[in-house]
Amino acid sequence: xxxxxxxxxxxxxxxxxxxxxxxxxxxxxxxxxxxxxxxxxxxxxxxxxxxxxxxxxxxxxxxxxxxxxxxxxxxxxxxxxxxxxxxxxxxxxxxxxxxxxxxxxxxxxxxxxxxxxxxxxxxxxxxxxxxxxxxxxxxxxxxxxxxxxxxxxxxxxxxxxxxxxxxxxxxxxxxxxxxxxxxxxxxxxxxxxxxxxxxxxxxxxxxxxxxxxxxxxxxxxxxxxxxxxxxxxxxxxxxxxxxxxxxxxxxxxxxxxxxxxxx
Amino acid sequence: xxxxxxxxxxxxxxxxxxxxxxxxxxxxxxxxxxxxxxxxxxxxxxxxxxxxxxxxxxxxxxxxxxxxxxxxxxxxxxxxxxxxxxxxxxxxxxxxxxxxxxxxxxxxxxxxxxxxxxxxxxxxxxxxxxxxxxxxxxxxxxxxxxxxxxxxxxxxxxxxxxxxxxxxxxxxx
Numbered sequence: 083x084x085x086x087x088x089x090x091x092x093x094x095x096x097x098x099x100x101x102x103x104x105x106x107x108x109x110x111x112x113x114x115x116x117x118x119x120x121x122x123x124x125x126x127x128x129x130x131x132x133x134x135x136x137x138x139x140x141x142x143x144x145x146x147x148x149x150x151x152x153x154x155x156x157x158x159x160x161x162x163x164x165x166x167x168x169x170x171x172x173x174x175x176x177x178x179x180x181x182x183x184x185x186x187x188x189x190x191x192x193x194x195x196x197x198x199x200x201x202x203x204x205x206x207x208x209x210x211x212x213x214x215x216x217x218x219x220x221x222x223x224x225x226x227x228x229x230x231x232x233x234x235x236x237x238x239x240x241x242x243x244x245x246x247x248x249x250x251x252x253x254x255x256x257x258x259x260x261x262x263x264x265x266x267x268x269x270x271x272x273x274x275x276x277x278x279x280x281x282x283x284x285x286x287x288x289x290x291x292x293x294x295x296x297x298x299x300x301x302x303x304x305x306x307x308x309x310x311x312x313x314x315x316x317x318x319x320x321x322x323x324x325x326x327x328x329x330x331x332x333x334x335x336x337x338x339x340x341x342x343x344x345x
Numbered sequence: 346x347x348x349x350x351x352x353x354x355x356x357x358x359x360x361x362x363x364x365x366x367x368x369x370x371x372x373x374x375x376x377x378x379x380x381x382x383x384x385x386x387x388x389x390x391x392x393x394x395x396x397x398x399x400x401x402x403x404x405x406x407x408x409x410x411x412x413x414x415x416x417x418x419x420x421x422x423x424x425x426x427x428x429x430x431x432x433x434x435x436x437x438x439x440x441x442x443x444x445x446x447x448x449x450x451x452x453x454x455x456x457x458x459x460x461x462x463x464x465x466x467x468x469x470x471x472x473x474x475x476x477x478x479x480x481x482x483x484x485x486x487x488x489x490x491x492x493x494x495x496x497x498x499x500x501x502x503x504x505x506x507x508x509x510x511x512x513x514x515x516x517x518x
Binding site for chain 1: 358361362365366368369372373376377378424427428429430431
C-alpha cells in the first residue's frame, strides 16, 4: 500500500514540477520576442480590417521603448501589384494563415525588422481588457507629418474601453479636438489613432502598476477573450496551447501566474 | 528485531510521504498564489502531520516531519529559479516553517502513538486447584475423578490444603 502511495505521490510531484516548468519556459519565450499587434475592426462582418498595426519588442518580459506604428496603407511591391495593403490583408486572402503571413511580410519589409509572432486583437476584446483595469491614462505628444506640414498637439486624457473601441473604428479620437481632426486629411488620421492605441497598449503591459486584484482581473479577461478567439495568436507556443485547451479555471491560473511573473 | 525494523520502516515512510505531500502542496499553493505568506506554512504543517501519522509516536513523528519539511524546502529552493517561482524565504520564515512542520509531526505522531495493551487480571477468587490423592496430579477443574489415574477425588482443594499446611507447619493433627 505504502509503495503504491509513494509512487502515486512521486508521479504527482513530478507532474506538477513539469507543468510549472513548461508554463514558465513558455512565458519566458513569449517575453523575449518581437510581437506584431494588429488591432482589427470587424464591424462589417468580414475577417477584419487592420486599423492599427504596432510592433512591440519584449525583453525579459518588459517592453523595450514604445510600440512602433506601421501605416495600414503600407505594402510590399509584390502585394501592391495585387492591390493588397496591410489594412486589407485579412479580407483579401483565401485563409487567415495567408492573410497573417502577408501582414507579417508587409510589416517586416516596412519596419526592417523580424517579427516572431502575430497577435490579432479585436476592438471588442481591447474594450473588455481596458474595462478590467479602469480607464487608461494617456499623456502623449502627437506629431503627424502631412505632406510638407507637421502637426503637433498633446493628448492628455483617460481612455475608457468604449473610447478605445471607437478609436480603433475611427469613430472617436479621445483627447483630440474636433478642430484638429477637421484640419487633418483623413488619410493621416491613422497616425493619431495608432499613437493613442499604442500608448494605451503600452500602459496595459505595465503590470507592475496594477494591484493584485487588477492583475487577476486583467488575466481573467484576457483568458476569456483569447479562448473566444477575439484575441488570436498565430503559431501558439506550448503555454498558449495549454491556456486555449485546458479548462478555463486552470487557464486562468496559468495566465495569472504569467502576469505575476512579468509584474 | 522485527519491531526495530518496523519502527525504522514507518519512520522512513512517514518522512518520504510527508516530504512528497509537503512539496506537492508547496508548489501548488505558491503557483496558484494562494496567500503566499501563509500557504507554505499550511503545506509544511499538513506534510508534517502526515509524516507524524505514518511514523507513529510523538518523537518519531516530530523528527520524521522535521526531515520531510527540510527536504521539501530544499527542493523548493533548488528548483524555484528555473520554475520562475519568485518567492524568497527569509531566515525567519524558514524557522517558522520548521516550527510548523515539527508541530504537525508531533500532533500526527501523538494521534497514532502505539498503544500499550494491558491485560486486565481476572477479578475474584483464585481458581482452586485440586490434587489427586492417588497420583498427586494437580487438577485445575472441579471433577469427581482424576483424569490421570481415575481415582475418586477428595473434596479438599490444594489451595486450602496449602493454607492448612501453612497454619499447622506441616504437622498433621
